[in-house]
Amino acid sequence: MRNLVPALVLLILLPAASAQEERYELGRRLRQMEAAWEQQEDETARQRALEHLRPVTRQFFAFRLAEAARSLDHATFALQSPREPSAARQWAAALQITPQKRLLDDQQTELVVTVQPFYRPAVPLPRGARLRLWFIEKEVVSVPLDSWPLTVRVPLPPLGEHDGLDRRLYVLLDAQDNLQPVRIGISQVARLSSRLERLTQALQDRPEALAIETATLRARLAAFRAALRGEAPITDFPYAEWLRNAELMAAHKPFFTCERHGQYWLSIPTGAEGATPCRLFVPKGLHPERPVPLVIALHGAGVDENMFFDSYGAGQIVRECHSRGWLLLAPRAGLLGPAPVPALIDALAKRYPLDRRRIFLVGHSLGAAQAAALAQRHPESFAAVAALGGAPPLSDPQLLRRLPFFLAAGSQDDLAIAAARSLHKKLAAEKLPHYRFREYPRLEHLTIVREALPDVFAFFDSLPPVKAPPPSSPRD
Structure with a gap:
């Protein structure tokens, strides 16, 4: 996992326009492959696809993006048919x-x-x-x-x-x-210029109680201007819907409340760190007096907060939370560290009925290491941690006697499996009361998330609530 940090820094420093277009193309192909994976239940077809998926992560971090795109496309072909794709199909892809x-x-x-x-x-x-x-x-x-x-x-x-x-x-x-x-x-x-001008004016003299709406308005205006300059997004953004929502946020009334359910992009102020871009799922039927669990999803290196919602099993984690009526927050990681999760939890708790005894962390790859680091720094804040496709360093394994821990990796994950097996050997010797390890046969670094998430949520379901922690201090 340590090798992914410099790779992430280099990826961010690539020429912005070309890098973002290529990342969009890779994301589009990943979503197509995952849609085909969801439609294909035949294990033989999935095994054909895994042969093409295995090198994708290393190709991505070696900046061989065209090769990664080819591998994703051929994984999609393999899911759809055992036959060699036609020339037309290959060129179309x-x-x-x-x-x-x-x-x-x-x-x-x-x-x-x-x-x-x-x-x-x-x-x-x-x-x-x-x-x-x-x-x-x-x-x-x-x-x-x-x-x-x-x-x-x-x-x-x-x-x-x-x-x-x-x-x-x-x-x-x-x-x-x-x-x-x-x-x-x-x-x-319609009337795009005048509407953006009114939003800009609405940023003046905003009350502190609307800090999330104000930060989100600023982020939306920046995104609109980038799109008007022709900059590519990392995924397909609903700019028209964003603009309508931004106009509601400009009306000096809270927008992010229990009454609005669905998926949202927002920016949450977190003190000295500025504002953290996030994606949020709010289940239908929330009531201020009935707290619900919250899942925090930490993405891997080189991607962002959209990954858990759009990919990682075509949004499997959203479906898991939807079926349970749980809140879901996916924050964007910082350049060299995790998002300020405790501050994000405190901010959400002012808007939504969080069950502070049942806040769960899920991380993939570099996000798995960040989840473990957060849990070790704030063990009282979380009910359990799931580390997928990563083997996070644990300074004190005894910590896991109080904090349930789920560790998983695919047997064909060249980046994580050796370290995951080593960590499992160490943790198994501790005979921890709430520790679970699973190695998924033949899976690699990407598909592990989709296949492990149902087991992760079953693990969360089995755990008793923990004692609610106090709110975090400003320095967190």
Whole structure:
């Protein structure tokens, strides 16, 4: 895990525009693979896919991003069929699709899109292949694939009576094959400039009680401006929905409350650290007088707070929390350390009915090490810790006599399995009352999260509540 820290720093220091476009492309392919994994229950098909997935993490941290993309695509192919994919299918998967912008105002009538191979398939491009792009099927643009990069202008449909829409741009390689279109998120907003100006003015003289809304407003304005400059997001963001929510936050009333359920992006002020970007799941039916458990999910290196919601089993952790009516918070890690989790918990407790006796930590890879570090520093704050795909250092194994601990790794995880086995040997000798280890056969570094999470939550379910801790001090 120590080797991942300098890799993360280098990844952040890559040229911003190209690195973010490539990270978006990798994320899109990862989500496609995970969707195929969820649809495919045949173990033989999953084993075929795992052969392609095993090198992905090392390719990513070696900055061989095109190779990582190819591996993810071939894992998807393996899940869908044991046969070699057609040339058309391979070329359709290999394309990098880059909109000039992903946030547009209602005055724009077309979107400029650049298409080129993210990597080169080993087979020739099918003769006569054409690319079709559209927002609505009545206005399809069809162009031949005769040169790279290919620039295409796609008509934008009018907004009509809507003040904004989060649309999908569809891109399909038409080569007489039964292919599915790629979907890219594009947002179109009416009166965009004037609405952003009003939000900027609304940041003046904000009350302290609305600190979360104020920090989130600032983050939204920064995201809107980045999108208008043409910067790529790491995933598809619903900018139109964000703008409507931001306008509600500007109204000097709390937005993040029990009455609103669903998934949200927000920024939580945490003292000297500034504000921490997070994603939050709020279950339906929360009541101020009925506290519910909270799960804190810490992502691995090189990704961000979206990973647990969009990936790691196509959002498996969200489904686990939804089925139980639990809150879920995924904070973005700092450059060289974990998010200020105790301060985040205190901030959430002012808005939501947290059961302070049942706050659980889940971490993957570098996030597993950060979860263990937080638990050792604040053992009274957590009911249990789950470390997946990582073997965190434990300064005092006796701490786990009071703190339940779940450790898991895949047998084919080249990054974590050796250290996980070594740590398990040490912890097993301690005969801890609430310790569980599981090695998942044939799994690697990515799929371990999706496959382990049901066991993690069953472990959490089995534990009695702990004594509620006091609120953290400002320095935490």
